[in-house]
Amino acid sequence: MTSKSCPLCLPKDEAVLSQDQQTRVIEVLDPEWPGFRRVIWQDHVAEMTDLSADQQLEIFQKVLAQEEELRQQYQPDKINLASLGNMVPHLHWHVMCRWRTDPFWPGSVWSTPRDPQSYAIAGRTVQVDQWSALGEQARAVRYPVFVLGQAVTEDEEWDGLDPVSRHALILQSERPVATGRLLSLGAGVGRIGRMAVLENARGQGLGLAILQALIQEARALGFDQLILHAQLHALTFYERAGFVTEGPVFEECRIQHRQMRLTFRPPSWQNQADTPI
Numbered sequence: 001m002t003s004k005s006c007p008l009c010l011p012k013d014e015a016v017l018s019q020d021q022q023t024r025v026i027e028v029l030d031p032e033w034p035g036f037r038r039v040i041w042q043d044h045v046a047e048m049t050d051l052s053a054d055q056q057l058e059i060f061q062k063v064l065a066q067e068e069e070l071r072q073q074y075q076p077d078k079i080n081l082a083s084l085g086n087m088v089p090h091l092h093w094h095v096m097c098r099w100r101t102d103p104f105w106p107g108s109v110w111s112t113p114r115d116p117q118s119y120a121i122a123g124r125t126v127q128v129d130q131w132s133a134l135g136e137q138a139r140a141v142r143y144p145v146f147v148l149g150q151a152v153t154e155d156e157e158w159d160g161l162d163p164v165s166r167h168a169l170i171l172q173s174e175r176p177v178a179t180g181r182l183l184s185l186g187a188g189v190g191r192i193g194r195m196a197v198l199e200n201a202r203g204q205g206l207g208l209a210i211l212q213a214l215i216q217e218a219r220a221l222g223f224d225q226l227i228l229h230a231q232l233h234a235l236t237f238y239e240r241a242g243f244v245t246e247g248p249v250f251e252e253c254r255i256q257h258r259q260m261r262l263t264f265r266p267p268s269w270q271n272q273a274d275t276p277i
């Protein structure tokens, strides 16, 4: 059974991961959202209760298999499952990774995004916001620093996780000069990364202001701990902000690093007093 006006009966440009007679699984190629799949019932039916009990089980097992794969691939804070179909009444399930640092956390992805934040640090204003607001300016700092300056490849630099991260930015004379990002790794741990200051703006404490703004943002978002991978020359810089070095030297993008950690409180799963919500 198909409907001639239905985009799921007559799909265009779908990235099909697998399909059989009953269902197909597609990767939603949304540059604004990594870790997003859709499980579609092949026939044009609207509701789960239009299916037999066996068919209901079949589509739900497909949904759960996607959930499992996405958890392994992305380690998100949460998987969201949604079946709406108000616009396209052809049975399909959205399976989406969610991050504490994504623009809509903790609401649904159709809710209002987190407000832009502004932190005043040592007389400087640091903006913190989502990629769609600050990305163009953050790119104007990261590209010369990492891609041109440190031979990081573009594939490494633009890893697809910027849209689900929080970004900090400092402007001087309306020009972006310093940036950094906060990405959730799940389980209450955030990762600070992509810390960059344009060469001619260094030595003014801008990097420290970016770092402190991201630490404040992480506290506001309820993280327990932050980690980062520091280039060896930057260890004392991060130690001044309270980070502690751990583990051996390792290479990332052909540059030597060590991991560092800042603990606000023990991981929440160790806190027996936590109230379930």
Ligand SMILES: [Zn+2]
Pocket: 002, 003, 006, 007, 008, 009, 010, 043, 044, 045, 089, 090
């Ligand atoms: Zn249809």
